Amino acid sequence: MKTFFIAAITSLALLTSSCMENKSENKETELQAIFPKGELGPKENFTGNAWNIGLVANDTMYNTLVGNVYFEPGARSNWHTHGAGQILIITDGVGYHQIKGQPKQTIKKGDVVKCPPNVMHWHGASPDTGMQQMFIVPNTEKGIVQWLHPVTDEEYNNAK
Amino acid sequence: MKTFFIAAITSLALLTSSCMENKSENKETELQAIFPKGELGPKENFTGNAWNIGLVANDTMYNTLVGNVYFEPGARSNWHTHGAGQILIITDGVGYHQIKGQPKQTIKKGDVVKCPPNVMHWHGASPDTGMQQMFIVPNTEKGIVQWLHPVTDEEYNNAK
Numbered sequence: 001m002k003t004f005f006i007a008a009i010t011s012l013a014l015l016t017s018s019c020m021e022n023k024s025e026n027k028e029t030e031l032q033a034i035f036p037k038g039e040l041g042p043k044e045n046f047t048g049n050a051w052n053i054g055l056v057a058n059d060t061m062y063n064t065l066v067g068n069v070y071f072e073p074g075a076r077s078n079w080h081t082h083g084a085g086q087i088l089i090i091t092d093g094v095g096y097h098q099i100k101g102q103p104k105q106t107i108k109k110g111d112v113v114k115c116p117p118n119v120m121h122w123h124g125a126s127p128d129t130g131m132q133q134m135f136i137v138p139n140t141e142k143g144i145v146q147w148l149h150p151v152t153d154e155e156y157n158n159a160k
Numbered sequence: 161m162k163t164f165f166i167a168a169i170t171s172l173a174l175l176t177s178s179c180m181e182n183k184s185e186n187k188e189t190e191l192q193a194i195f196p197k198g199e200l201g202p203k204e205n206f207t208g209n210a211w212n213i214g215l216v217a218n219d220t221m222y223n224t225l226v227g228n229v230y231f232e233p234g235a236r237s238n239w240h241t242h243g244a245g246q247i248l249i250i251t252d253g254v255g256y257h258q259i260k261g262q263p264k265q266t267i268k269k270g271d272v273v274k275c276p277p278n279v280m281h282w283h284g285a286s287p288d289t290g291m292q293q294m295f296i297v298p299n300t301e302k303g304i305v306q307w308l309h310p311v312t313d314e315e316y317n318n319a320k
Contacts, residue, residue, distance in 0.1 A: 002161075005165035005166075005168075005169065006165075009165065009168050009169055009172060012169065012172035012176055013172055016175050034251050034252075034270055036270075055249065055272045056247055056274070062245055062247065062298050062299070063298060063299060064224070066247065066249070066272070066296065084222070087216055091194050092194075109194060110194055114216070114222065116221060117221070134249070134294075136224065136296060138222050138298060139222070139223060139224075139298075139299070
């Protein structure tokens with residue numbers, strides 16, 4: 001009887017432990033990934049690791065470029081502009097978006113932000129949590145992207 | 161001692177049961193919802209329940225309309241066209257997309273489909289599994305949507 005009880009307790013403990021482990025493993029992955037990770041963005045345009053995958057290539061039928069970026073914690077784009085602006089859709093995680101001259105915004109899963117045409121901005125993950133973000137570059141006949149200088153640590157960490 | 165064992169077994173059994181229940185509950189929810197559900201699409205334009213939420217309103221700066229639709233199992237849009245085409249991005253679940261004259265496609269999480277300008281198409285969930293789908297209507301100066309007739313059960317279920 002005692003052996004039975006010990007066996008039963010051990011089995012249940014293992015089952016519970018396994019169930020709880022599966023749940024925490026899910027949280028440690030790169031957030032909720034909808035798309036393949038893609039390729040690392042070049043160091044010339046990003047600080048830290050930003051994984052880019054194209055979803056809709058630019059063409060003359062839709063004039064719309066769409067992609068997904070997974071920013072690892074601390075990673076961000078350089079300052080840059082878009083000839084017709086850009087739309088960002090955050091599908092998981094937490095990050096930042098800043099338009100030149102405006103306060104840095106904290107953005108998270110479910111948020112949508114827009115940057116107007118020919119206005120400098122940057123975006124990336126928060127220091128501790130990554131960010132899954134889709135982007136839409138509309139009206140590509142007006143230009144796609146013009147990359148500028150990196151975002152300094154001071155700018156990245158600035159509370160404003 | 162026997163009381164202790166019984167209490168321990170009961171506690172562990174409840175803990176395991178609760179852990180497993182949480183996991184299955186997640187699967188029974190409306191898939192991975194990134195955005196609020198929104199409003200039911202009108203019966204004039206949809207068969208079954210299709211929940212629409214706007215993400216980017218149409219304007220003259222971006223000329224791009226973006227939204228999310230959660231199609232419940234069996235739900236679909238009517239046949240319709242878009243003046244500058246449409247891009248669909250499936251973020252969870254399984255569904256169908258059909259361009260007039262072409263075979264019905266099965267689409268799932270991570271897929272991206274495009275419908276050219278002024279071409280009839282419909283999209284919706286599969287019979288047993290819902291679908292979370294973002295849509296992009298680009299170049300809205302050419303038109304947004306023209307709704308047509310419902311998709312018949314025969315068309316919806318057609319293997320072709």
